[in-house]
Amino acid sequence: xxxxxxxxxxxxxxxxxxxxxxxxxxxxxxxxxxxxxxxxxxxxxxxxxxxxxxxxxxxxxxxxxxxxxxxxxxxxxxxxxxxxxxxxxxxxxxxxxxxxxxxxxxxxxxxxxxxxxxxxxxxxxxxxxxxxxxxxxxxxxxxxxxxxxxxxxxxxxxxxxxxxxxxxxxxxxxxxxxxxxxxxxxxxxxxxxxxxxxxxxxxxxxxxxxxxxxxxxxxxxxxxxxxxxxxxxxxxxxxxxxxxxxxxxxxxxxxxxxxxxxxxxxxxxxxxxxxxxxxx
Amino acid sequence: xxxxxxxxxxxxxxxxxxxxxxxxxxxxxxxxxxxxxxxxxxxxxxxxxxxxxxxxxxxxxxxxxxxxxxxxxxxxxxxxxxxxxxxxxxxxxxxxxxxxxxxxxxxxxxxxxxxxxxxxxxxxxxxxxxxxxxxxxxxxxxxxxxxxxxxxxxxxxxxxxxxxxxxxxxxxxxxxxxxxxxxxxxxxxxxxxxxxxxxxxxxxxxxxxxxxxxxxxxxxxxxxxxxxxxxxxxxxxxxxxxxxxxxxxxxxxxxxxxxxxxxxxxxxxxxxxxxxxxxx
Numbered sequence: 059x060x061x062x063x064x065x066x067x068x069x070x071x072x073x074x075x076x077x078x079x080x081x082x083x084x085x086x087x088x089x090x091x092x093x094x095x096x097x098x099x100x101x102x103x104x105x106x107x108x109x110x111x112x113x114x115x116x117x118x119x120x121x122x123x124x125x126x127x128x129x130x131x132x133x134x135x136x137x138x139x140x141x142x143x144x145x146x147x148x149x150x151x152x153x154x155x156x157x158x159x160x161x162x163x164x165x166x167x168x169x170x171x172x173x174x175x176x177x178x179x180x181x182x183x184x185x186x187x188x189x190x191x192x193x194x195x196x197x198x199x200x201x202x203x204x205x206x207x208x209x210x211x212x213x214x215x216x217x218x219x220x221x222x223x224x225x226x227x228x229x230x231x232x233x234x235x236x237x238x239x240x241x242x243x244x245x246x247x248x249x250x251x252x253x254x255x256x257x258x259x260x261x262x263x264x265x266x267x268x269x270x271x272x273x274x275x276x277x278x279x280x281x282x283x284x285x286x287x288x289x290x291x292x293x294x295x296x297x298x299x300x301x302x303x304x305x306x307x308x309x310x311x312x313x314x315x316x317x318x319x320x321x322x323x324x325x326x327x328x329x330x331x332x333x334x335x336x337x338x
Numbered sequence: 339x340x341x342x343x344x345x346x347x348x349x350x351x352x353x354x355x356x357x358x359x360x361x362x363x364x365x366x367x368x369x370x371x372x373x374x375x376x377x378x379x380x381x382x383x384x385x386x387x388x389x390x391x392x393x394x395x396x397x398x399x400x401x402x403x404x405x406x407x408x409x410x411x412x413x414x415x416x417x418x419x420x421x422x423x424x425x426x427x428x429x430x431x432x433x434x435x436x437x438x439x440x441x442x443x444x445x446x447x448x449x450x451x452x453x454x455x456x457x458x459x460x461x462x463x464x465x466x467x468x469x470x471x472x473x474x475x476x477x478x479x480x481x482x483x484x485x486x487x488x489x490x491x492x493x494x495x496x497x498x499x500x501x502x503x504x505x506x507x508x509x510x511x512x513x514x515x516x517x518x519x520x521x522x523x524x525x526x527x528x529x530x531x532x533x534x535x536x537x538x539x540x541x542x543x544x545x546x547x548x549x550x551x552x553x554x555x556x557x558x559x560x561x562x563x564x565x566x567x568x569x570x571x572x573x574x575x576x577x578x579x580x581x582x583x584x585x586x587x588x589x590x591x592x593x594x595x596x597x598x599x600x601x602x603x604x605x606x607x608x609x610x611x612x613x614x615x616x617x618x
Binding site for chain 1: 361411428456458459476478498499505512515516519520522523524525526527529530531532533534536537538542543545547548551552553554555556557558559560561562563566567570571574577578579580581582583584585588589590592593595596598600604605606607608609610611612613615616617
């Protein structure tokens with residue numbers, strides 16, 4: 059099938075690579091405001107040709123939005139305005155209630171399938187794209203009852219081709235769960251980086267001493283604000299809720315240390331170790 | 339040379355594997371309270387023989403303490419009581435002021451070299467040992483002026499054989515730096531795991547949705563309390579200092595979200611992104 063990818067960055071680029079490898083995509087248009095991304099995506103054979111929005115949409119069976127969630131929410135109604143009943147539109151954003159709400163009453167709502175692949179890295183741009191990224195991860199489809207059966211089938215086929223396991227969820231639940239499982243990790247990682255940068259003035263020492271543990275905890279702090287500010291904005295209430303709980307949990311560690319209550323400290327750590335049984 | 343390793347777990351076991359691979363160790367005794375660790379270490383050819391403390395020390399050129407930092411601090415004076423001026427003792431603990439203080443006036447102080455390899459994982463036991471663990475990481479030697487030149491040379495040789503780059507530091511500075519760069523990461527990771535376990539009652543959902551980002555941020559939360567409670571205890575003041583700063587930094591994110599001040603949020607994230615230049 060012919061596919062237009064709006065936003066040929068990390069996610070759009072990785073999807074393109076895999077869908078071509080699996081012979082799902084016969085031709086891929088890249089639509090991107092960044093000339094550099096288009097050039098890189100052409101060089102890396104991620105896309106076959108550049109297109110503008112109208113031309114790309116007109117000539118594609120499937121249109122994938124893989125741009126920051128605020129931009130996607132703004133652009134989606136205009137994309138749906140342009141599609142026929144034989145075309146399908148999907149997104150790949152990390153928040154779902156906002157985008158689903160934005161097209162709730164759109165006459166072409168049923169051509170859209172709300173999607174979120176549970177994968178990402180701290181990098182961006184087509185050069186970061188990896189075909190095998192999604193394999194084994196969860197691919198969440200939200201509010202499937204609002205999509206036409208044939209559109210849903212096409213997106214389920216895409217999720218299979220990406221080698222993800224499909225999970226169905228309503229958009230509100232999705233945004234609660236991702237606040238816990240993805241968004242809060244980014245905030246703790248940013249705050250940890252800021253802590254170390256604030257307190258550890260000797261940057262050379264950070265560089266020299268940084269252990270594998272620190273590097274993995276702080277890895278997400280490299281993620282770009284263009285992507286993450288809109289996510290936090292769209293999922294503000296849930297993220298605040300989890301952030302408040304996280305600060306409460308950190309205060310327990312603080313209290314255990316201040317009071318030299320090492321049995322309590324052990325209890326807190328033993329409780330955290332339960333994550334072993336869930337994430338092996 | 340003949341080496342006794344006290345504590346044949348993750349760190350002791352990994353050192354043993356590498357030192358044998360490099361032909362630095364001709365014979366390795368394992369000294370461990372856990373019969374299971376000894377059996378596993380023998381099966382995995384991490385050690386050549388089991389020994390008790392007296393026999394192992396008497397028969398070795400180098401004695402490596404690789405046990406939790408509270409146990410190491412307690413045991414080190416007794417180990418030094420048993421060594422001659424031709425033997426060397428090193429540790430591998432994550433806090434250094436405590437252990438260095440414990441033997442400050444010991445008549446055999448100069449036979450001891452305080453060491454900390456900046457590597458670890460969330461796993462423990464000889465089965466987790468990996469020969470290539472330390473390669474490319476920092477190996478910190480503390481208070482080298484308190485060690486005899488020949489003992490220091492031997493440990494520097496060990497650090498080279500482990501393929502680490504040696505950094506010299508005094509014990510107090512070491513404990514400040516590791517509070518920033520290693521210990522706080524563990525606390526944030528534990529607290530993050532507790533947050534998610536507290537808020538996200540549907541464990542199946544955590545398992546299904548967990549993204550690579552979440553998994554890497556929460557990985558350290560699998561680390562065992564037997565190792566980490568003593569570290570936090572010995573480095574209490576520094577850890578509290580960094581933890582307070584970390585809570586302050588998290589509150590900035592909270593405030594930015596509550597006030598819907600997204601320029602400030604972007605500023606906080608952009609600042610955190612500076613970690614990119616330090617940790618590539």
